[in-house]
Amino acid sequence: MEAAVCEEVRGGREDDEEAGADEAMLWSVQEALEMQTLQIGASACGATAVVDVLKALGVDVTPEEADRCVQTRLRRNESPLPDYLLSRSEAGATHIQLIQGAQEASGGQVTGRFFHLHPRRRVRLVPWLARWIRKGAVPVATMNMQLAVPEGEEVPDAWHHQLIFGVTSNAVFMTNPLDVVSEGEVHQRLCSESMLLIRREDVLQRLTPDCSLSGLSESQSDPRWKALDVEGQVRQMATEEEGEEEEEENNQPKMTHIRIPAAYSSGVTLFAIRESELGQELLDAPELPLL
Structure with missing residues (x-):
């Protein structure tokens, strides 16, 4: 490009x-x-x-x-x-x-x-x-x-x-x-x-059991949060982490980032x-x- x-x-x-x-x-x-x-x-x-x-x-x-x-x-x-x-x-x-x-x-x-x-x-x-x-x-x-x-x-x-x-x-x-x-x-x-990549570690270290992911789409006034399915991206990243050994056996690359809307x-x-x-x-x- x-x-x-x-x-x-x-x-x-x-x-x-x-x-x-x-x-x-x-x-x-x-x-x-x-x-x-x-x-x-x-x-x-x-x-x-x-x-x-x-x-x-x-x-x-x-x-x-x-x-x-x-x-x-x-x-x-x-x-x-x-x-x-x-x-x-x-x-x-x-x-x-x-x-x-x-x-x-x-x-x-x-x-x-x-x-x-x-x-x-x-x-x-x-x-x-x-x-x-x-x-x-x-x-x-x-x-x-x-x-x-x-x-x-x-x-x-x-x-x-x-x-x-x-x-x-x-x-x-x-x-x-x-x-x-x-x-x-x-x-x-x-x-x-106007998008921003957020690193895997920055997401996972804040992903607690009591964290309500629904807020990632529903509470934001910017429709891009829902369009990008930020909630789904986070859930996929969490699933990858839970199935870490299986992922490694299948040689499936993990998500390195999620994409979120940016104000800029x-x-x-x-x-x-x-x-x-x-x-x-x-x-x-x-x-x-x-x-």
Whole structure:
């Protein structure tokens, strides 16, 4: 899939309107090393990105104030399984919280606009980002890190917000952590259903005899819990655990994760000074066309 995305994004690059259309940097790598904010707290990658967005736009704010304004949600690790899973589905922040948080923390100086990249859009990611960065916009990627996992590496435990401080041909430069990732890899993570994988051990250690699994479908207002049959997934995992020896004899692989709905949408939020031509341009820009 990644190769296909790379091919799609590269396609037609020879007719870019100007040379170097796919290169733009807010900071140099050295500047990013010096200026980036490292994760400020549990599940606070969104608030961390907001600190750096405001810094890039010339607005100083403390990490504590950014986190308060973004209203980062935490995992309820000590809760029974149904409530734990609900907390996992919304832990951290959505792009809406990032936009509202940046606006509040900046005293109304900064605005943001989110661009959905799922379902797939007709866009060449790097040239599109480069055009906005050259205008002065500051991008933040909201990515499903459970996609495009390198072979042999463990599947990450969460989605992630990262500030994009620059792009060059087929490369995207991001903070927290400082990283350079291929365009295809980033694009794949930016084009994801709003789903989250929860590890087997995180489910089973909270699955107690008195745990009411019916709450996984019936008490949630989001119909996706029922559509995904989260209750059925948990029951299957529990059955596998009870029949562990039989499973091993039959060489049947066990479920490694269950899938639950996620509050997040994959895409890119662009930030700018509200009272500027760019700020108005962002707010007026159309959605990216579907592929």
